[in-house]
Amino acid sequence: MTLDPFMVMLLDVLVKAIVIVVALLGAYAYMTLAERYVMARVQVRIGPNRVGRVGPIAVLQPVADAVKTIFKEDFCPANADKIVYTLAPGLAVAIALLAWAVIPLSPPLTIAGYTIHFYIADVGIAALYLLAVGSLGVYAIVLGGWSSNNKYSLLGGLRSAAQMISYEVSLGLALVGVLMISGSLSLVDIVEKQSPIWNVVWQPVGFVLYCICAVAETNRVPFDLPEAETELVAGYSTEYGSLKFALFYMAEYINIVTVSAIAATMFLGGYQGPFGLLPGAHWLLLKIAVFIFIFMWMRATLPRFRYDQLMRFGWKVLLPLGLANVFATAVVMVLLGR
Amino acid sequence: MELAIFYLFASIAIVAALGMVVLRNAVHSALSLAVVFVALAALYVLLNAPFIAAAQVMIYAGAILILFVFVIMLLSPRVDQGAGALKWQRPLAALCGLVFAVELAIVAASALLPTERGPFTPERLAEIGDVQAVGALLFTDFLLPFEITSLLLLVAMVGVIVLAKKR
Numbered sequence: 001m002t003l004d005p006f007m008v009m010l011l012d013v014l015v016k017a018i019v020i021v022v023a024l025l026g027a028y029a030y031m032t033l034a035e036r037y038v039m040a041r042v043q044v045r046i047g048p049n050r051v052g053r054v055g056p057i058a059v060l061q062p063v064a065d066a067v068k069t070i071f072k073e074d075f076c077p078a079n080a081d082k083i084v085y086t087l088a089p090g091l092a093v094a095i096a097l098l099a100w101a102v103i104p105l106s107p108p109l110t111i112a113g114y115t116i117h118f119y120i121a122d123v124g125i126a127a128l129y130l131l132a133v134g135s136l137g138v139y140a141i142v143l144g145g146w147s148s149n150n151k152y153s154l155l156g157g158l159r160s161a162a163q164m165i166s167y168e169v170s171l172g173l174a175l176v177g178v179l180m181i182s183g184s185l186s187l188v189d190i191v192e193k194q195s196p197i198w199n200v201v202w203q204p205v206g207f208v209l210y211c212i213c214a215v216a217e218t219n220r221v222p223f224d225l226p227e228a229e230t231e232l233v234a235g236y237s238t239e240y241g242s243l244k245f246a247l248f249y250m251a252e253y254i255n256i257v258t259v260s261a262i263a264a265t266m267f268l269g270g271y272q273g274p275f276g277l278l279p280g281a282h283w284l285l286l287k288i289a290v291f292i293f294i295f296m297w298m299r300a301t302l303p304r305f306r307y308d309q310l311m312r313f314g315w316k317v318l319l320p321l322g323l324a325n326v327f328a329t330a331v332v333m334v335l336l337g338r
Numbered sequence: 339m340e341l342a343i344f345y346l347f348a349s350i351a352i353v354a355a356l357g358m359v360v361l362r363n364a365v366h367s368a369l370s371l372a373v374v375f376v377a378l379a380a381l382y383v384l385l386n387a388p389f390i391a392a393a394q395v396m397i398y399a400g401a402i403l404i405l406f407v408f409v410i411m412l413l414s415p416r417v418d419q420g421a422g423a424l425k426w427q428r429p430l431a432a433l434c435g436l437v438f439a440v441e442l443a444i445v446a447a448s449a450l451l452p453t454e455r456g457p458f459t460p461e462r463l464a465e466i467g468d469v470q471a472v473g474a475l476l477f478t479d480f481l482l483p484f485e486i487t488s489l490l491l492l493v494a495m496v497g498v499i500v501l502a503k504k505r
Binding site: 006124128129135143158161165185 | 388393401467
């Protein structure tokens with residue numbers, strides 16, 4: 001039986017996309033649980049210990065949370081812009097998932113003459129694609145904040161727009177250094193070129209810059225001004241409830257996994273092990289897990305920036321540092337004659 | 339297959355562009371424009387220009403339009419505003435529309451003429467890379483316009499800072 005190559009390609013992409021989406025949704029559910037345990041530990045509490053316990057861990061807690069969220073009333077404020085209000089949470093999740101199309105998860109595997117690539121697409125502009133998709137993420141929050149017709153929501157949305165645009169610039173600059181030494185925009189190439197030595201060795205400043213900007217882009221502590229509860233109730237998501245709120249929450253957690261995966265791919269060798277040991281998806285998962293833990297750790301321990309501090313830090317510290325890093329990388333590369 | 343995808347995104351772009359003009363709410367118009375940009379980006383991908391597609395989404399949809407939305411939300415113009423105040427713009431709009439229609443007709447007509455293929459065929463782009471081709475051209479044939487653009491942007495930036503400092 002001969003298979004139409006186009007149909008094979010389509011099936012291949014569909015299966016991978018479904019697997020990745022399901023895996024990310026599962027990761028979201030259990031990240032909420034993990035975060036509660038990490039926070040509990042930091043605050044010397046026990047954490048969730050009632051629902052479906054296996055040993056000390058409440059394994060079924062996310063299921064209970066999901067059921068509770070689904071059965072909440074799906075409320076829409078009277079003067080809200082109904083279409084945009086409904087669209088915004090879905091948009092948030094869709095955009096958060098899009099980045100995964102280009103992230104390579106594991107080296108290719110050949111089974112029975114058919115080579116499986118563990119990425120959905122290896123496009124020549126993958127790094128630009130990531131930045132482009134990332135730059136769309138702000139829409140969901142801004143639209144959600146605006147359409148709720150509530151001043152706290154609107155303020156949260158506007159803050160997030162200003163914050164994400166400001167930090168996006170430095171985020172892009174932080175990645176430029178890696179792109180320069182890799183000489184490619186394809187994430188598969190970038191990972192392959194880190195085989196013996198990871199990019200973080202050559203780009204330590206870029207790595208730190210990326211990590212700071214990534215936290216800002218995901219609106220997490222200490223950059224969670226869009227939903228600063230002491231000032232803005234819950235910011236852009238104030239008027240959201242039920243599944244719509246859950247979707248915003250989901251987008252935030254998927255974004256955390258995404259920026260962690262990008263950091264691991266760009267700077268820490270992706271699926272490459274240290275010194276080229278046993279490359280495989282397990283290394284990528286381990287690196288992502290460490291990043292996620294640091295995100296939770298920061299949430300439990302750091303205070304929030306003030307708005308003017310946030311802007312000053314972004315434009316007067318991170319941006320010049322990013323430019324200097326690009327300049328220094330270029331000079332060193334010319335001097336080394338690469 | 340390519341044709342089907344083209345028609346899909348082209349019709350999305352046209353519907354969204356119409357929506358941008360027709361919708362009364364400024365935020366809805368801005369949203370429609372965002373959809374136009376994304377649909378155009380898809381068309382660029384079909385034309386073997388993924389770099390332009392990414393730049394389109396990143397710069398227009400991700401940066402410029404979000405600033406539009408930002409300003410619209412800050413000023414929150416009323417939905418019914420504008421019909422009376424903009425009367426003098428109507429003849430101007432008609433004129434611009436006419437110029438664009440003529441331009442479009444010329445471009446459409448020129449597509450019928452036999453033309454030579456340029457140096458950057460899809461095969462050549464696959465060989466040297468799309469971004470590399472754009473980059474090489476920017477730093478060789480188009481170096482002067484490129485540098486002039488950067489100077490212009492710098493001047494604009496300095497101007498904005500001076501204006502903002504005055505207040």
